[in-house]
Amino acid sequence: MDMLERFIKYCQYNTRSDATSLTVPSSHNQYRFAADVLVNDLKAIGVEDVVLSESGVVYGKIHGNDGSIKNKVGFIAHMDTADYNSENIKPQIIENYDGNDIKLNDSMVLSPSQFPSLKDHVGKTIVCTDGATLLGGDDKAGIVIIMEMAKTLINDPTIRHGEIRIAFTPDEEIGHGTDHFDLKQFDADYGFTIDGGDIHSVTLETFNASKAAIDIQGFSIHPGGAKGKMVNAIDIAVQLATMLPGEAKPQYTQGHEGFYHLESLNGNCEHATMHYIIRDHDHTKLKDKKNYLKHLVETMNIRYDGAITLKMEDQYRNMSVVLKDHPEVLETVENTFKAMGWSYTHGSARGGTDGANLSFMGLPCPNLGTGGYNGHGPYEYVVVEQMSAMVDFLITMVSKETL
Template sequence: MNIDQKYIQDKFIEYCEVDTRSYFESETVPTSVGQAELLQLLKQELLELGLSQISYSPKDAYLLGKIPATTSKKVTAIGFVAHVDTADYNSKNIKVRVHKNYDGRDIRLDKSHVLSSKQFPSLKKVIGHTLLTASGDTLLGADDKAGIAGALGMAKYLLSHPEIEHGDIWLAFGPDEEIGKGAARFDVKRFPVEFAYTLDNGDIGDIAYETFNAASATVTFAGTVVHPGEAYGLMVNAGLMANEFIAALPKDFVPEKSKGYDGFYLVTDFSGNVDQAMVNLIIRSFDTEDFLARKQFLKTLANKINAKYGKGRVKIEMRDQYKSPGDLIKQNPYVVNLVHHAYKQLNITAKHIPFRGGTDGDFISEKGIPTPNLFNGGANFHGPYEYVTIENMAKLSEVLVEISKLHVHLNDCRDETPLKR
């Protein structure tokens, strides 16, 4: 498959140089000017490539475009999704450096940062590739501009080869994924697909159909303040109640002791005095039943402290943040099994991995469109050591082409083999 690697490289570098960091506190849609700028550049690119039904909505800031079907068979439409924003690390004046035929040696990015295979062993897998990095004082933006470039490489290839049979393919480029706002706003009525894939992070061969279920909790404690010399039987110390609450949390259900499909509680903030105290924490779990039980545990713990110190001393407020798409996708295993068949055709080893965070696919799946995550071929995201290779982005393009081709032939005889971790 002759994917245009120069095109992918040129587009990736062009888009990385646009500052698209998102900002949670912003109320605009999208939350930064740079994201709007990049979405307009992408709109022009889709027009030049020849996609149809290109549309941009100021309400959700999603850019959509369709690669029209080339088959006469009745095939449902599929979609590929990537986000334009970057994380909360310096993204101003990004300078992309191209390291051709990477030889495995250390790369000095600047005076303070060295990209070394000793520190980052994943570099050993891309020896011989054309490696792209930033210059040490910014992130690169491979999360998720590598996904964008891979999707465009696929689009260019298919539109240049109309003899390849495929159904309708929709591309969706959206904002504010890093702050959890973008896909929550996405009007999926504009996205007429049966299922889709996000192209967000990950190594070649990865497929993640389960993410964390996520919630946050704010627990407040009300004390009674009296003079310490007269406190016997009267004082209630809010700070000590908060300490008691934290001490009662499971000792091993914490990030520093979790990996794979393990979840955790994380106390993110703790402040207080005798009069009042506050604990902020987050809850993460891959399993829906366990997630609900973990939330209930916190409520029960608050009730126990209230029973001990007096009704109304402890109040807890919870907010669900995102939901794993796993339950929905397990009911639609073809979405994942199709990827397995594509990987097999391309001699790629499939790896089911837990996505230890959230993706836009969480929100899109919750709206009824099963959306697991594939990969974009980069690594060390959200910081100065971020990198991706041209070959890995081109491999993503190949995978998307293969999925689109196979869907035509497997649509009528779907592989509904139950999914296993």
């Protein structure tokens, strides 16, 4: 099976994760894909010690063929796809892309006027959707890149390399990709998630992330006789929302600017709830944002007699804090970019990665791209040449000459 065949095959499996599910993994489809496809294909390639954990994580090893290399390097990709229609995915292959609109179906086009980065891929092979589903290249592309790396290393003993570890995780898209990740089983010194985006970028930092749940207890009474008695919960919610800095919202921020994002507001006069996520790359600034919200609630509670309850919870932290104590990881990446003759940039994710959690669990873990774009929706596409370039990149990274 060549790389493209494998990619098309994997994309067709519906492995959507489900944030509302209480099972582990969150959807049975993911477990079936892991058990029936990933485990068998890893074994067929010759990957050793292939294990599928009860929680749906697939582990494998490629043993080293050069004892002088001491680093154990791990590669991780996620098997689930985002919260978007994933039934009956029909990938379309566009060979020798001409730079014009790509017709997805009768009413939808994938257009460089909307997505200018398409212009960078003229002459290349693009895989896109039929407009009805996502593609699932996020992150089947990462899985396939790791599989192809494994195949090449196992088939070509002239490439000298150390111990290599592989893992495919479920439920990354719903924030539970590392809940059941067994670092002992994985047994690597450091790792890389291979997930989404430009292949000329290494992601060394993520947001610091917290969430806030706000509960407002009102007092409902007939509006005609409400003076001095009614406490309108949803009115308090609206007041609170407008007192947060108006410019610190996702739609007005970029780069290293953090935000408060109001995810939901529900309620009536009697009772209201609000859910916020709070994000900042800078840990002190995140703390300031949390303190400001706390202060605001305390102040409003004086006026509204304790009607507002605020609960905040930290979600993940910026992995750059961990990575700066492991310069050898960045050095490996930089050596590889140099060996490939590629220019590269240090990216900062405006979100989290499984690698952020893994870094704090003890496995330094930046992210590398796959050549996949516009994930999580019908305009998702991958560039096949970038996927194969990434296979070469990983092989170069683990080979004796680079490490």
